[in-house]
Amino acid sequence: MKSISDHIKPFLPYGLMRTTxxxxxxxxxxxxxxxxxxxxxxxxxxxxxxxxxxxxxRSGLVTSLxxxxxxxxxxxxxxxxxxxxxxxxxxxxxxxxxIVYTWVNGSLPCYRKMRRKAGGSLGGSRDREFNELMxxxxxxxxxxxxxxxxxxxxxxxxxxxxxxxxxxxxRIINQDDLFPGxxxxxxxxxxxxxxxxxxxxxxxxxxxxxxxxxxxxxxKLIDPHEFFTCDGGIRLLHEKGxxxxxPPTPKKGVWISSVLNTQQEMDIRWGKKTRYYIKHAPFLYSxxxxxxxxxxxxxxxxxxxxxxxxxxxxxxxxxxxxxxxxSQGSGELGISVDIxxxxxxxxxxxxxxxxxxxxxxxxxxxxxxxxSSTYKIITLNxxxxxxxVPKLAADFLSKxxxxxxxxxxxxxxxxxxxxxxxxxxxxVNDTILPRFPxxxxxxxxxxVHGYRKVRKALFVIAWIRGLGLGLGIMTAYITCIIxxxxxxxxxxxxxxxxx
Numbered sequence: 262m263k264s265i266s267d268h269i270k271p272f273l274p275y276g277l278m279r280t281t282x283x284x285x286x287x288x289x290x291x292x293x294x295x296x297x298x299x300x301x302x303x304x305x306x307x308x309x310x311x312x313x314x315x316x317x318x319r320s321g322l323v324t325s326l327x328x329x330x331x332x333x334x335x336x337x338x339x340x341x342x343x344x345x346x347x348x349x350x351x352x353x354x355x356x357x358x359x360i361v362y363t364w365v366n367g368s369l370p371c372y373r374k375m376r377r378k379a380g381g382s383l384g385g386s387r388d389r390e391f392n393e394l395m396x397x398x399x400x401x402x403x404x405x406x407x408x409x410x411x412x413x414x415x416x417x418x419x420x421x422x423x424x425x426x427x428x429x430x431x432r433i434i435n436q437d438d439l440f441p442g443x444x445x446x447x448x449x450x451x452x453x454x455x456x457x458x459x460x461x462x463x464x465x466x467x468x469x470x471x472x473x474x475x476x477x478x479x480x481k482l483i484d485p486h487e488f489f490t491c492d493g494g495i496r497l498l499h500e501k502g503x504x505x506x507x508p509p510t511p512k513k514g515v516w517i518s519s520v521l522n523t524q525q526e527m528d529i530r531w532g533k534k535t536r537y538y539i540k541h542a543p544f545l546y547s548x549x550x551x552x553x554x555x556x557x558x559x560x561x562x563x564x565x566x567x568x569x570x571x572x573x574x575x576x577x578x579x580x581x582x583x584x585x586x587x588s589q590g591s592g593e594l595g596i597s598v599d600i601x602x603x604x605x606x607x608x609x610x611x612x613x614x615x616x617x618x619x620x621x622x623x624x625x626x627x628x629x630x631x632x633s634s635t636y637k638i639i640t641l642n643x644x645x646x647x648x649x650v651p652k653l654a655a656d657f658l659s660k661x662x663x664x665x666x667x668x669x670x671x672x673x674x675x676x677x678x679x680x681x682x683x684x685x686x687x688x689v690n691d692t693i694l695p696r697f698p699x700x701x702x703x704x705x706x707x708x709v710h711g712y713r714k715v716r717k718a719l720f721v722i723a724w725i726r727g728l729g730l731g732l733g734i735m736t737a738y739i740t741c742i743i744x745x746x747x748x749x750x751x752x753x754x755x756x757x758x759x760x
Contacts, residue, residue, distance in 0.1 A: 346486050350493035355485070357410040359470040360401070361460055363436075363453065364394045366419040369680050371687040375449055379569045391651045392658075393641065394475040395423050395669065399662035404479040404637075412668065413463050415439070415456065417449070418681035418689065425670035426677065433694055434463055435681060447566045454519065454565055454575040461551035469495065469596075472544045474640065480629045480661065481608075481637045488545055494597030495545040497583045499537035501603045506533050509573060518573035523580045526561050531588040537600075539579045541640045542609045546582055550590045554581050608637035619650065626657040 349355065366372065368390055373383055398412065412431040414421070420433055437448055439459040450456065460472060471488070488496055506528055509518035524536065555562060558581060565575045591598045612625060628634035641654055670676070681693045 347491040349489050356407050359410050359467040360412045361470055361472045362414045364414055364416050364475045366390055371682040381570055391655045396658035396662055397475055397477055399666045400479040402666045403662055405483045420677050423669050428668050431668045444566050451570050452568050457578040461548040468548050470546055476641045478639050490597050490599045492597050496599045496601055498540035498542045500540055502538050504536050515571050515573055519575040519577050522574055523577040527584055536584055540609055541611050542638055544579050549594050550582055554585050608635055610636045610639045612639045612641055
């Protein structure tokens with residue numbers, strides 16, 4: 262019987278076959294044990310090659326942009342910044358994504374009156390205003406010049422005094438108008454976990470949209486690859502720390518309790534998996550994903566509506582969206598999701614505006630202005646009582662973004678009222694902001710999913726998992742019995758007769 266070496270010998274040069282290496286390989290392939298090892302190595306190598314090729318295909322078969330391609334694909338003054346990166350699929354559409362800001366002016370009398378009536382506290386840094394929203398939009402337009410889409414500012418009827426509503430690319434949205442019929446009974450609300458549930462219902466919103474907080478400041482040019490994958494998917498920005506799977510205790514704070522409660526709900530649905538805290542940075546959302554999240558987590562989201570202010574039992578909306586996408590949304594919606602490594606998250610910095618950290622703040626701001634800082638996005642979290650702290654931040658922002666954005670009204674333009682509510686009665690004046698004709702309707706593709714089928718689906722999934730576990734244990738047991746019996750030496754009747 263011919264060996265493998267005898268079969269391949271005619272196809273190789275005579276001199277090559279007589280080398281030491283080839284002689285050893287021929288001897289190895291004539292032994293059965295060595296042949297088995299080679300076959301195993303060959304199978305592993307084949308599988309590895311197949312896996313790598315599959316990953317390359319899934320990434321969209323993208324190639325690096327040459328200098329010429331970069332200059333032609335993007336405008337010239339931004340082309341150098343993108344050279345060497347892959348070309349993002351459907352980027353001509355992604356650069357038109359909608360930008361959604363949530364903002365409140367806590368110093369307005371009607372707002373304070375309504376908040377006090379609902380049992381909320383007043384005062385503190387959140388009730389003071391130093392135009393963070395204006396500077397945030399300035400920095401967005403300065404450092405994300407590839408974006409060409411519309412801006413939406415969702416407020417409780419508050420209007421920034423600097424905004425030019427004649428610009429058709431920006432709109433003020435009264436948050437109450439976004440609430441569907443079943444949720445209007447819980448108005449007014451001051452709970453961001455409630456308001457963020459319905460951002461996807463903004464009329465005219467793009468399928469993928471970005472939510473930005475008014476305290477988010479962009480400090481360097483932002484590559485679109487920070488937000489999008491090469492095949493046009495989304496990147497989920499996260500912290501290094503992972504969320505524990507324990508229920509919250511009464512001693513836990515409001516925010517961490519809502520995160521842990523959300524984790525408990527996700528564990529029931531998708532099992533216990535490693536999930537990271539969400540970075541305090543811009544969130545990329547899918548409108549269709551929000552529809553599915555509302556269908557899957559109907560009851561806990563509805564219970565959140567009852568809380569006028571952020572509370573421990575709340576559902577954390579960014580967490581629900583992001584981990585729906587990683588667990589099942591990516592496959593359902595056809596949107597790829599990437600969780601970048603922690604080192605890619607270092608340029609995103611949370612800056613605390615504290616009274617005792619003034620020197621540290623000055624150093625951070627000076628490094629950003631001089632260009633020596635590595636931060637690309639900072640979030641100004643206000644925890645101050647000393648009024649010199651916001652002044653320090655305002656001076657920094659005015660130096661970072663001295664040029665007005667296209668959305669700021671000219672000095673001679675008439676100023677709009679600060680709010681849509683009538684002073685004294687606090688009733689809504691419908692003539693100040695134009696109402697949208699209708700809310701964005703849910704996608705037809707996902708209207709077939711019944712809300713009440715969620716619990717039944719959870720039971721079926723749990724039953725199937727239990728059945729699979731039982732069959733797996735039974736199979737392992739039977740396999741062990743067969744192996745043990747096969748190793749026991751067999752004794753014939755002749756041997757017994759000899760005894």
